[in-house]
Amino acid sequence: MEIKSIVIASVTTLLLAGCAKDQEQSNTVDPTTPGESSQPDNSNQTADIWPKLDIVVKQDPAIEARIAELLGSMTLEQKVAQMIQPEIRDITVEDMRKYGFGSYLNGGGAFPNNNKHATPADWIQLAEDMYQASVDDSLDGSSIPTMWGTDAVHGHNNVIGATLFPHNIGLGAANNPELIEKIANVTATEVMVTGIDWVFAPTVATVRDDRWGRTYEGYSEDPVIVGEYAKAIINGLQGHANKDFLSDNRVISTVKHFLGDGGTEGGDDQGNNVASEQELFDIHAQGYVEGLTVGAQTVMASFNSWHGRKIHGSKYLLTDVLKDRMGFDGFVVGDWNGHGQIAGCTNDNCPQAVNAGLDVYMVPTQAWKPLYENTIAQVKDGTIPLSRIDDAVTRILRVKLRAGLFDKPSPAKRKFSGKTELIGQDAHREVARQAVRESLVLLKNKANLLPLDPTQTILVAGDGANNIGKQSGGWTITWQGTNNTNADFPGGSSIYDGIKAQVEAAGGTVTLSEQGNFSQKPDVAIVVFGEEPYAEGHGDRENLEYQRGNKTDLALLKKLKSQGIPVVSVFISGRPMWVNAELNSSDAFVAAWLPGSEGLAIADVLLANKDGSLQHDFKGKLSYSWPKSPTQAVLNRGDDDYAPLLPYGFGLTYGDENVLADNLNESFELDMDDVQVRKMFDGTMHAPWEMALLSGGQYVNVSASVHTLGSLTFRTVDKVVQEDAVKLTVDGTQPAELRIVSKSHFREDMLSDLQANAALSFEVKADDIDNASIKLGMNCEGTADPEGSCRAYLDITEYLQQLPQGEWGEMSVDLACFTAQGIRLGDIVVPFALSMEGNVDLSVTNIASVPGKADAATLSCQ
Missing domain, CATH: 3.40.50.1700 (Glycoside hydrolase family 3 C-terminal domain)
Incomplete structure (x- = not known):
């Protein structure tokens, strides 16, 4: 059994005190591997693996001339604005009027007016207002129409009342490309009712490890189905190149996430794919080969790394392969602040991404404004070549012109806008x-x-x-x-x-x-x-x-x-x-x-009919192999050791002989040798964990060797080697807390630790806790002030006070003590929280979950 914290290659380090200022500027985003920025981008890589695609949508000389004319009239500020994609919760209509963003999005769970029950009329109104602001040149001098992108991944799934289709894993089992095209067409129609131009679909990941939390977004473990479906979905969304391509009946599509997201080690979301380049093409790229060939206009870069390099920063894959070799002439959009995960980047400062080939920064939160300003400055100082900006904007304009956005009516006046009877209609x-x-x-x-x-x-x-x-x-x-x-x-x-x-x-x-x-x-x-x-x-x-x-x-x-x-x-x-x-x-x-x-x-x-006749037989066949053990997560047809419970393609129909008896093996013994120490902090933060501080209603990620927050002072100190521990001083005026929290507040699975009789362990040196109350906690929420049942805090003051004052000692707590208080270890966001009240002066290090230690823990609940 692989433990996620062991297999993830990336780490976050607390920099030395002398580098604190630089680290403040670079935030705590996980670099992929130490020294990544010095690695050659295309070492041992061969573009010949990648085909020159015969893309059915050819460049139109009239459109290219129009692009050149527009580009020649644009200021640098207008060009960079085309490359910035903020989120509707973080911008106003006036922001759009002032900056003229090239696009914007609603992320999952974002609605007009922050209202989950926003009506189609509310969606249309926001689309209309943003469009009119974008073409208003009174402030920014630009009249280029903006475009709205949305995650319509199984229907127009953000809108109340929309038709919601089976997720992709079910559609893969249907193995019916003709049906898939119909589904995409319906989705496009319902999206257009709300005035939206652009859909972030399809996902064309070929899933190789079913532990991945996005497994259901993949159609199959088989790249053949993925490729066939990519064509069908894109034709359904955008129309066929020789028929109604990007007509009034269609929306712009996005093939995502380029590249290798379904093949990360351990099935870790946003993790590292170590496939060979040939495997990357044969297994993970077939959805792009087919989808780009039929004319997909946008590609979304993936969060994952390939051999330790974040895709958002890979010039080899985004430019040399995708654009130059395969001939993709649309634009590449980033994923949710994915550029900020590149080594040396932050969400608001990342020239590396655009130089690698990213054309549009997806930049939710208020980071969009400093990113816009920093990008302009980096073009002016030569960090980003103007030619790269011009290329990106050319691609953005090309897609907008192909989609007719300069000529179509405004969103409220388009063919399907406001026809709310189409949303969820019976057909x-x-x-x-x-x-x-x-x-x-x-x-x-x-x-x-x-x-x-x-x-x-x-x-x-x-x-x-x-x-x-x-x-x-x-x-x-x-x-x-x-x-x-x-x-x-x-x-x-x-x-x-x-x-x-x-x-x-x-x-x-x-x-x-x-x-x-x-x-x-x-x-x-x-x-x-x-x-x-x-x-x-x-x-x-x-x-x-x-x-x-x-x-x-x-x-x-x-x-x-x-x-x-x-x-x-x-x-x-x-x-x-x-x-x-x-x-x-x-x-x-x-x-x-x-x-x-x-x-x-x-x-x-x-159910049969009343008379016993058949209504519908089963048609579905497994597009993912079915495991015979819990650890058989990497199980794909063609594997040398392929031995599933039920094979790829299996599926009974009525009248077939049953093949499964009632005596399948139900036992599974956890191999203790496979459960390793789950390190969190030992002077280095171990992925996927980050460190955060709370005090006085404020919450910050640790990004430097010194922080002051409310009543809490934080600094790195030495235990054995330089900066391998942290010191916490609380002045008693407010409660304070040190947390280890999962990256992006994703829920992590630590159930194997409980099964391995583990304890949460850390080393601590208490210099002054005589008038303090200290609790050790966990929770599943990760917010600054979590509520709900999945949180527990255990008072450990007495145990810490028994340690020799001013000397390093060890404290450990049986994980069962937390589960007894309602903690769900399969859904952990915060595995370690040190909550402090009163006057506190203590240091901690070597925070880890240690298998086999529960019985002998300082606090045991066995």
Whole structure:
């Protein structure tokens, strides 16, 4: 079992005191590997691997002449503004009027007026206001129209009432490119209703490690499906080059994330891909080969690294390969402050990215203004060649002209704008229902239990049965897909809704009970369960065991089976998972993936007609291999040691012989040798962890050797070697806290530490804590003032006071002490928080989770 903190190559270091000023300016963003900036960018790389693409969208001399005319009339400030993409929460209409940004976006969970329930009219109004401000030349002298980009990744998923399709993993199981093009066309239409021009889709990652939290955004482990789907999605969004390319019926598409995001070590989001260049092309680039060939106009750079170099800063991949060799003439947009992760960069200062070939900085937060100013200054001082700026702006203008943005009416007056009847209209939902039906994969069907007779007495159980948010997964209204209720999906349907309607229409009886309770014994139970919603970063897992350490769904299945009730399991998930025990306790088992808003379509396949005839057979086939153990996360057809529980392409249809018995191996012994010390801080911050300080309502990331915040003074000190510890002094006027927090506040999986009997350990030197209260904490939120059930703080004052004053000693706390207080170690954001009140003077170092130490910990809860 690989431990994430060990396999991630990147580290954040606290610089020496003499470099504090430089470090203040460079922030705490993780560089990829030490010394990265000195590495040659194209060592041992061969562009000949990459093809010269015959891209169907050719350059139009009239458009190129128009670009040259526009470029010749633009000031440097206007050019750089075209390259800045802020987010709607961080700019105003007046900002757009003043600066004339080339584009802007709404990130996941961002809405007009910060209102989750913003109406289509609200979306249109914001699009219209921003457009009019962009073409108003009264302040910036520019009348170039802006463009709005949005994450419409399974339908127009930020808008209440939109049609939500199955996530990509389910669409891959359907393996129907024609259907995929229809889905993209519907998505484009619903996006255009709200006046938006540009969609950040499709994701064309070829997923190689199913621990990755974005596994469900990939269509398949097979690059062939990924390539075919890239063509279909882009044609559906943009139109065909020889038909209606970027017409009034279409939007601009984005193939993402270039390159290798699905192949990082350990499945770590934003991690390091160490594939050879040939593998990078053969496995991870096929979606780009096909997508660019049919005319995708924008490419999004990936957060991940390739052999330790952040893609956002790779001139070789962004310029030499993508643009020069493959011939891509659209523009490259960054991902959410991805440029700030390049070694030597910050979110507001990164010439390296544009010099590498990034054309548009995606720069949410207020960092957009200093980035704009710094970029202008760097062109003036020669750090960024003006020719590189001109190239970037040429590409941006080319896409805008091809899309007709200079000639189309304003957003409020376009063909579909304001036609709110198109959002979630039944014809669109029927396309989604077809996708749901075709995406379902039947893994088990003992004694041909399915299809079910709808005239029976049917119990519907499980927490996913009547939960549209859960069945829709991440990137659903909110970024993580959390905090949604069924009321947030007008026009949508839960899985229970469909079963209820059909059973009652046939004269049967249906009962809904999440806990599986009933007054009349049912003929059969349908249990709907699975993963809670998550999106990028937060969904990373250390292994594929379902409900590791908390088998509540298995208990429900066993409870029903023990009462002699046949059980049909409908499993909601963003990846294949180790569910041997759940399979053993099911008579039939359906992988439903993340079906979206049209849960009722599942009943079309599970239930027969009243007369016993078939409604719809199963069509879905596994586009991801199904594991036979929790650690079988890297499981792809063609592997030398390929030995899945169920192979790629597997999927039963009605009448097929069942292949899974009820005696699958349910045991899994954790190999203690595989669980290593999870280092957090030992003078160096170990990825994915960062250090932060809290006091007086303020929260800052540690970015220098000295900080003062409220009542807290922080500085680096020496224990054994220079600057290998930190000293904390609190003056008693306010509470203060030192935290270790995951990068981007992503939830990290530390359940293996608990299974390995680990303790949270650190070395401490207490110079003055006589009048202090000190607590050691963990939480799953990571915010400055977290609330909620997944947080725990244990008073360790007494234990620290027993250590020799002024001498280094060790303190350790059994992880079970935290789980007993409600901590979910599979979802940790803050694994270490030292909360201090009163007068404090202490130093700490060597913060780690240490396997096998719980029994002998200073504070044990065994």
